[in-house]
Amino acid sequence: KAGVTQTPRYLIKTRGQQVTLSCSPISGHRSVSWYQQTPGQGLQFLFEYFSETQRNKGNFPGRFSGRQFSNSRSEMNVSTLELGDSALYLCASSFDAGGNSPLHFGNGTRLTVT
Amino acid sequence: DQQVKQNSPSLSVQEGRISILNCDYTNSMFDYFLWYKKYPAEGPTFLISISSIKDKNEDGRFTVFLNKSAKHLSLHIVPSQPGDSAVYFCAVTDSWGKFQFGAGTQVVVTP
Numbered sequence: 047k048a049g050v051t052q053t054p055r056y057l058i059k060t061r062g063q064q065v066t067l068s069c070s071p072i073s074g075h076r077s078v079s080w081y082q083q084t085p086g087q088g089l090q091f092l093f094e095y096f097s098e099t100q101r102n103k104g105n106f107p108g109r110f111s112g113r114q115f116s117n118s119r120s121e122m123n124v125s126t127l128e129l130g131d132s133a134l135y136l137c138a139s140s141f142d143a144g145g146n147s148p149l150h151f152g153n154g155t156r157l158t159v160t
Numbered sequence: 161d162q163q164v165k166q167n168s169p170s171l172s173v174q175e176g177r178i179s180i181l182n183c184d185y186t187n188s189m190f191d192y193f194l195w196y197k198k199y200p201a202e203g204p205t206f207l208i209s210i211s212s213i214k215d216k217n218e219d220g221r222f223t224v225f226l227n228k229s230a231k232h233l234s235l236h237i238v239p240s241q242p243g244d245s246a247v248y249f250c251a252v253t254d255s256w257g258k259f260q261f262g263a264g265t266q267v268v269v270t271p
Contacts, residue, residue: 050203052203077257079259081261088249088261088262088263088264089204089249089261091258091259091260094257094258101257102256102257102258136203136204138203143257144255144256144257145191145192145253145254145255145256145257145258145259146192146211146257148194148206148209149194149206149251149259150206151196151203151204151205151206152203153201153202153203154202154203
């Protein structure tokens, strides 16, 4: 069974640009979550999608948005990039929502904003 | 407000000995607890979990203990192996499914 796939692995953008990250969950998993990992802040929850609906949202500004498609694939968009957005962005999928099944993570997209 | 804390940023243990990692949480509504391992340049890998109705769960060399009254979670790795050198995160969630992660503990297993 293929794991969670994130593309691209690395991205370099300049301030003010926008970026879209992509995530393909494990086959059969319907919930997709996004996390930001930085050295000082650890793993910070961005949002969760289930059946194409945003189910949970973390404390990030509106520049961070996401969506989920009917095949459960998800995209995350960050507009008007700031230097502080440089981080590892992790996508995770789980079979179900509701906190009863573990998250399975992809290897992340390393975003560098210059 | 950090509701999940791993107070030891690092742990060094000899190969073959026991590694004990600790995690404390503040909200008694959390009912599902997990441990993840992370190597550099990879995403976290799920290790083991426990629900609030249990106090122990074992999977091979990994055992998770839950003390609900103390709001404390621990992971025991016995015996520790060089491949166990990684960052370990504890995670908690409630019935709504919003996961929260600790800051991580770097484990180094020495020969």
